[in-house]
Amino acid sequence: MNFVEHVAKQHLLVPAGVAVPKGRLADSPAAAAEAFAEIGPCVIKAQVPTGKRGKAGGIKAADSAEAAADAARTILGMSIAGHLVDKLLVEERAEIEREFYAAVLPDTASRSPLVLFSSRGGMDVEEIAAEAPDTFRRRPVAPGERFGAAEARDMLKGLDLGGSEAEVADILTRLHRIFVESDAELVEINPLARLADGRVVALDAKFTLDDAAAFRQPDLAAVAAVENPTDLERRGAEVGLKFIQLDGNVGVLANGAGLTMTTMDVISHFGGRPANFMEIGGEAYTKSETALELVLSNPGVKSLVINFCGAFARTDVMAEGVVKAWQALKPTVPVFFSIHGTGEEEAIALVRGELGIEPYDLMEDAVKAAVEAAR
Amino acid sequence: MIIRKHHKVLVQGITGKQGSFWTEKMMACGTQVVGGVNPKRAGETHVGLPVFASAREAMAAAPYDVAVMFIPPAAAKDAALDAIEAGVKLLVMLTEHIPIRDVMAVHEAARRRGTRTVGPNTAGLVTPGEAFVGIMPGHNPNVFQPGRVGVISRSGSLGTLVCLNLTRAGLGQSAFIGVGGDPMVGTTTRDALEALDRDARTQAVALVGEIGGVMEEDAADYAATMRKPVVAFIAGRAAPPGRKMGHAGAIATANRGGYASKRQALEAAGVTVVDTPGEIAEACGRGLAHGQCGAEQGSLSMEA
Numbered sequence: 001m002n003f004v005e006h007v008a009k010q011h012l013l014v015p016a017g018v019a020v021p022k023g024r025l026a027d028s029p030a031a032a033a034e035a036f037a038e039i040g041p042c043v044i045k046a047q048v049p050t051g052k053r054g055k056a057g058g059i060k061a062a063d064s065a066e067a068a069a070d071a072a073r074t075i076l077g078m079s080i081a082g083h084l085v086d087k088l089l090v091e092e093r094a095e096i097e098r099e100f101y102a103a104v105l106p107d108t109a110s111r112s113p114l115v116l117f118s119s120r121g122g123m124d125v126e127e128i129a130a131e132a133p134d135t136f137r138r139r140p141v142a143p144g145e146r147f148g149a150a151e152a153r154d155m156l157k158g159l160d161l162g163g164s165e166a167e168v169a170d171i172l173t174r175l176h177r178i179f180v181e182s183d184a185e186l187v188e189i190n191p192l193a194r195l196a197d198g199r200v201v202a203l204d205a206k207f208t209l210d211d212a213a214a215f216r217q218p219d220l221a222a223v224a225a226v227e228n229p230t231d232l233e234r235r236g237a238e239v240g241l242k243f244i245q246l247d248g249n250v251g252v253l254a255n256g257a258g259l260t261m262t263t264m265d266v267i268s269h270f271g272g273r274p275a276n277f278m279e280i281g282g283e284a285y286t287k288s289e290t291a292l293e294l295v296l297s298n299p300g301v302k303s304l305v306i307n308f309c310g311a312f313a314r315t316d317v318m319a320e321g322v323v324k325a326w327q328a329l330k331p332t333v334p335v336f337f338s339i340h341g342t343g344e345e346e347a348i349a350l351v352r353g354e355l356g357i358e359p360y361d362l363m364e365d366a367v368k369a370a371v372e373a374a375r
Numbered sequence: 376m377i378i379r380k381h382h383k384v385l386v387q388g389i390t391g392k393q394g395s396f397w398t399e400k401m402m403a404c405g406t407q408v409v410g411g412v413n414p415k416r417a418g419e420t421h422v423g424l425p426v427f428a429s430a431r432e433a434m435a436a437a438p439y440d441v442a443v444m445f446i447p448p449a450a451a452k453d454a455a456l457d458a459i460e461a462g463v464k465l466l467v468m469l470t471e472h473i474p475i476r477d478v479m480a481v482h483e484a485a486r487r488r489g490t491r492t493v494g495p496n497t498a499g500l501v502t503p504g505e506a507f508v509g510i511m512p513g514h515n516p517n518v519f520q521p522g523r524v525g526v527i528s529r530s531g532s533l534g535t536l537v538c539l540n541l542t543r544a545g546l547g548q549s550a551f552i553g554v555g556g557d558p559m560v561g562t563t564t565r566d567a568l569e570a571l572d573r574d575a576r577t578q579a580v581a582l583v584g585e586i587g588g589v590m591e592e593d594a595a596d597y598a599a600t601m602r603k604p605v606v607a608f609i610a611g612r613a614a615p616p617g618r619k620m621g622h623a624g625a626i627a628t629a630n631r632g633g634y635a636s637k638r639q640a641l642e643a644a645g646v647t648v649v650d651t652p653g654e655i656a657e658a659c660g661r662g663l664a665h666g667q668c669g670a671e672q673g674s675l676s677m678e679a
Contacts, residue, residue, distance in 0.1 A: 103623040106475050108559045108588055111482040116623055126630070143476075143483040183476055188623050212448060213474035257556065258530020258585055261610040266651050268613035277614065282471050309539070311498055311531040312393075312510035341535045342512045363536070364653045 001209040001224035002049035006089045008205035011223055012182060016174045018189075019201045023091035032072035033065040035090035043091050044071040048083035049225035051206070054123065056080045061093060094201065098162055099191035101125050102172060104179035110140035113179050115147065115172055119159040121191040135159070147176045167200040168192070182220060183213035232294055239290050241278060248273025249374045250367075251301040251333070253292055253322070255280050255313040263307045266364060272371030275301045285313035288321030296331050302374035304335040307363050310342030319347035323354045334373045336366040376465060376493055376562050376570055377550045378406075378441065380505040385433050385463070386411040387454050388445035390421050393510070397445065398422050400514045406506040409437040412454075430454070430461040443467040443499070443508040451495070452477035459490045467508050468494035471556070478559055485561060492561025493554065498531025501538075501551040509553060511535065522547015524659050525571035527564055528583035529556050529590075533610060537583055537655050544656035546663070549577040554590070564590040565597050572601050578666065579604045579659045582646070584637060586611030589628050591637040599644035604662025606647045606655055609637050 003011070009020045024035040025047070036042055046058030053059050058080050062068035068090065078085045101121030107114035120128050120135045129136055139155045141147040152169035161168055171192065179187050188206040195201060214221040236243030250272045254260040257279050264274040275298050280291055295301065306322060308315040319339065326335075337359035339347045351357055360366035384401070388394045389411020399422055402408050410425040410433055417428035427433035430442055442458040444451060444467065451470045458466050459481070466485065473481075473495050485492045493500065499509010504521035507513030511531060518535055520542045528534030531553060538548055552567040554560055564584065571577045582598075582605055584591040591609060598605045612634045630636070638648050647658050 105623045106479065106559060108590075111479055111486075111559055111561075113479065130630075143480045180476065183474055185475060186623055210475045212472040213476065215449065216474070254532070256530055256532030258528070258533035258583075258610050259536065261585065261614050262533055262536075262608075262652055264613045265610060269650050274613060309532045309536040311512055311535040313532065340539050341518060341532075342515065344517075362653055364651050 001211060001214060001221060002227070003207045003209070003223065004047040004049050004087070004225050005045065005205050006047055006087075007223050007225070008207040009202065011220065012178050012187070012207055013189075013202050013205055016178050018171055018174050019199060020205070021092040021094050021201055021203065023089050026072060026088045026090050027086060028076070029069035029072040032088060032090055033069040036062060036065045036068035039090060039092050041093045042068060043093050044068060044075060045089045045091065046075050046078060046080055046085040047087040047089055048080050048085055049227070050081040050083055053080060058085060094193060094203065095196040096191075096193045096203075097196050098164075098194040100161070100168065100194070101190045102168075102175055102192045103186065103188035103190070104175050104184065105186045107140050110142070112140040112142045113176065115139045115141060115152075115155065115176055117156065117168070117172060119161060125190055141176060148173055162194060164194045164198075164200050171200060182207075183210045183217050184208060185210045232297055236278070236294050239287060240284060241280060241287060241291055241294065243294050244277040245298055246274055246276055247300065248275045249300050249302040250370050251275045251295040251298065251304040252278060252307075253288070253295050253304065254307040255285050255309065255318060257281055259307060259309055263305055263363065263367065266367045267305065267371060270368050270371045272367070272374060280313075282312070285318055286321070288318040289325045292322050292325040293329065296325075296329060296333070301333055303370040304333055305367050305370045306335060306337045307366065308339045308341070308347065310340070310344065312342075314343040315339050315341055316343030316346035316350065319350045323350055326355055334370070336360060336370045336373070338363040338366040376491060376500060376552055376567065377574060378500040378502050378506045378508055380405055380407070382407065382441050382506060383439040384408045384508055385430060385439040385442045385458070386445065387430060387442055387458065389413060389424065389426060390416050391445055394445035395422055397510055398424070401507055404507050404513045406508060409433075409439050412457075430458040430463065434461040434463070439463065441465045441467065441508060444469055446470055448472045448474070452481055455481040455492075456484055459484045459488050462488075463490060466490055466492045466561075467497060467499060468492060468555070468561070469497060469499065469509055470494070471496040473557075475559065478557065482559070482561055493552075494557065494560055495555055496557040497555035497560070498528075498534060498553040500553065501548070503548050511551065511553065518542060519551070520547035523549055523576070523578040523663065525549045525574060525577035525580045526551045526583065527554060527567040527571070527580065528552075529554055529564075529585045530583065530610065533583055533652065536652055537581055537608070540653060540656040541581065541659065544660055546656060546659055549574060556585070558588050564594040568594050568597050568601075568605070572597075572603060577603065579606065579662050581655050581659055582607040582641075583652075584609045586614060586634050586637070587632055589631045592631050592640040595640035595644040595646065598641065598646050604647070604659070604666060606649060606658040606662060607641050608649050608652050608655055609634055
């Protein structure tokens with residue numbers, strides 16, 4: 001789950017004691033002008049849960065109430081990476097002296113939270129990491145291990161922070177605590193700025209909640225950003241299916257993320273374009289009827305591949321759902337099956353008997369036929 | 376992490392629907408299951424096996440080497456720590472969607488105790504003709520047959536497909552190691568590759584990877600040192616771009632983890648990378664035939 005900047009700042013950074021610039025939310029040009037009256041010279045920022053807002057034109061400076069209203073008028077209603085802008089953060093314009101970068105994320109190599117810091121932050125920090133790796137510090141902190149001011153200072157050794165070492169070390173310990181206590185998948189401050197008056201503040205904030213831990217973080221889950229899925233994707237999410245609508249014409253229904261991705265790969269390999277990704281993993285295999293309805297509701301679908309390989313998932317149960325959906329919807333698109341693994345004999349007999357369709361032995365052949373049929 | 380017939384196995388969550396179903400399948404394949412755990416039903420007998428209150432209690436009454444978890448995500452951490460404290464040697468975590476913080480805590484406990492973990496989100500381990508633990512169709516002879524190819528897979532469904540193809544090609548499997556679909560797993564693709572390299576019965580390896588993470592890149596470093604032929608398929612070439620972990624993910628992995636990065640690393644290590652899963656068995660067959668012709672040039676012989 002993602003969060004917009006303002007929510008990440010107010011619900012995570014501020015309670016943890018990390019300073020942020022003074023700011024107010026606005027949802028209209030008039031509200032932006034009002035906020036200017038209170039804050040003064042400011043930066044107006046689109047509140048959408050995605051990066052590269054500045055490059056998309058979603059961040060503008062304003063030196064007057066009129067300029068603030070104008071900026072708000074321009075940014076509100078913009079679409080940034082598929083997100084409609086309906087809220088702005090009007091934030092005091094800080095006089096920046098230095099920009100740093102700080103983040104905590106899970107590290108697969110050490111299987112621990114990794115504290116990441118660079119004495120050079122801001123835009124294009126990925127390029128900085130490649131060009132000036134010596135400005136970066138990485139410290140895995142094992143679960144239960146202490147990460148206090150001393151450990152953070154130790155991590156920062158050798159970096160020139162212009163005298164802000166103590167403040168930065170303090171912020172890193174707080175960021176680490178946020179990561180652990182709030183079940184984060186990522187917490188990132190870029191830039192973390194040293195201002196002309198010596199304060200070190202978070203000018204931006206990114207927080208991602210581990211979806212698997214949302215059940216024990218209800219307060220955070222309640223303020224997560226609303227994603228903007230298509231109608232079909234929303235219907236999928238409502239029944240617990242991860243459905244992503246694509247612009248191709250070969251519909252895909254397979255079990256397990258690995259086999260689904262592979263089916264899409266093979267469609268591309270034979271010159272076709274997949275119309276969707278759909279994850280039916282674990283217990284969700286029993287939802288094949290709903291899953292098929294979703295795949296077929298996509299108007300772009302010209303043919304369909306149904307590829308089952310049952311391990312945990314029972315192909316007979318999945319085939320039963322497919323047959324039910326097929327008989328209810330009576331679709332006219334051609335469908336090509338490949339069925340193997342747990343329950344395959346019953347599944348193949350069902351498809352043959354109820355739909356009069358003979359499954360292909362090799363998935364490659366089923367896919368080839370579907371790509372051909374979609375042309 | 377190759378499961379053997381002499382291994383004694385404990386099933387955590389044995390009384391559930393899936394726990395019961397798969398325990399019977401495992402036993403039918405020759406797996407020595409010594410008992411199960413459910414604190415609420417301790418003292419009972421289930422599917423003919425004793426049920427214990429905890430993995431620790433089970434260890435005292437019926438010692439075992441391997442524990443396999445049929446436990447929902449919210450309870451997974453406690454169950455895993457129970458088995459680790461009990462002194463299990465190998466812990467197989469089938470559970471998907473365990474919170475990352477809990478996963479890290481389990482890995483840390485396992486590291487301190489010297490426990491080998493597989494998963495989370497693994498489909499399990501199969502050694503055809505010997506034993507299996509997990510949720511793979513180890514009992515289906517169309518899929519699994521004793522043979523010469525070691526299979527490593529992050530995905531259960533795709534792993535099943537590859538094993539099926541190997542069986543049809545008459546090659547069979549020496550062992551299947553499901554490393555798991557989670558981003559942070561206890562046994563990596565490289566660990567599995569090393570184990571199969573050491574395994575006398577394995578003559579070739581089929582490595583089934585996926586986009587995301589850098590396990591395939593890390594495994595490539597080891598594959599470069601191997602004499603046994605390695606064939607790889609990486610799923611996700613045509614997948615829509617997924618969630619990116621902001622800048623941090625890219626910085627932490629130095630922009631590795633995509634399809635191109637994995638394919639390049641594996642090919643540079645002399646691994647044959649195929650475009651469809653159907654080609655895996657054929658490529659393994661070619662690699663084995665070449666090996667038997669007396670070519671002693673390690674995995675580079677795969678280029679022929």
